[in-house]
Amino acid sequence: MVTATNAYNKRMDGRNFDELREIEAKVGVVKSADGSAMFKIGDTIAIAAVRGPRDLYPRFMQNPKGGILRCSYNMMSFSVDERIRPGPSRRSREITLVTENALMPAVDLSEFPNSVVDVFIEIVQADAGTRCAGICAASLALADAGIPMRDLVCAVSVGKVGGKILVDLNKYEEDYEDGSSDMPVAFLPRRNEISLLQLDGGMKKEEILNALELAKKSCVEILEVQRNALMGKYKNG
């Protein structure tokens, strides 16, 4: 058992430091949407639905040069131990914004002037890393909806817990007493670009560079899961 003064030598759930939690992805879970996906990583479950491209109102938001991407991130009230108040919050506004910026370089909406693509992300169950799970689900849902894309987006959180660099923190590790920093990263694997980078806590320069390498390596694993999920729906149909 790990005590409060110990370094974090072994992970709570017995994983290696560079090991992701178990991932499950499924495409086409929301029948009424144009595209949808479920992404589950450990105990975190995100569902994303895409509608559009469709007409955009109010009219002043329309862009005649190309369509716009509009995201919405929401945690369901039962997704965490203590009920959270439904509806938008400061936190969900922030995550909506960073999700939009993380997905933007991957989609190409120049074919759809004056229109909008809506992405709705719902967190059904939360155990840390919800924004990353949301981005992974949203990228699958966009591909399922047939939106022209330059690349898929994979996202994972890396961090430093008790002095150790590790990938895919769970809630216990995020709240670790002896210091924990958590850095969500969204990655475009083919273009080798990072589209989301936030840091909660403190890390040295070398630690950040090591963590980024670890994140890139893990994102390639996530890409394989995403590819299999898309194949599962379309390869035989």
Add this chain to the structure above:
Amino acid sequence: MGLIIKEKEFVIPGDIVAEGIDYLPAGGVFREKDKIIAGQIGIVSVDNRLIKLIPLTGIYKPKAGDVVIGQVVNISFNGWSIDMGFSNLALLSVRDATSEFIERKSDLSRYFDFDDYIVAKISNVGKGNLIDLTMKGHGLMKLRDGMLIDVSPSKVPRIIGKQGSMINLLKDLSKCQVHVGQNGKVWINGDNCEKLIEAIRVIERESHISGLTEKIEKLLGGR
């Protein structure tokens, strides 16, 4: 160099289909430096030097010459706005709507009213997705009675079949009137509609399985 993913292989967005400058990107793929990259979920199709994707998903992309089924959503002074399931509305101008003489300032709802469904042909797709429709042509008309069902636009070629073989089979065996729009809207009218809807759903679901024609014949009780 050359093709990296073979013809008829499945690709997801971001897959590198070909390298080098030997190939040209057509629909569904794009070029980035010396690579041709898939931009959609689809199946690779190579025609000489052209690489394109047969999309497996996505909304209908209008093309000049396509026959579509749409709904009147707005009437303006010089025509009708038609919703055909695309992100932008299409315009049917008075000039292209009918061969009758329509007097200036006359009430256009006499011809096509709000919520009417029409079969029309796309005459032109301009920049900024300005789409012009025409009603002048064989089989283009206003739809009365009947019902409309939605299918995936990527499955429409299977419902029509080679040189219209499948749609003629559906019409003959069900004794129903059928109109298929390229935008994934199918209008049917007749007494035996339930069987026909079932048959269309089977085509949509099992479009890749061979022996589909026999299955449809059996389902509709053909000889």
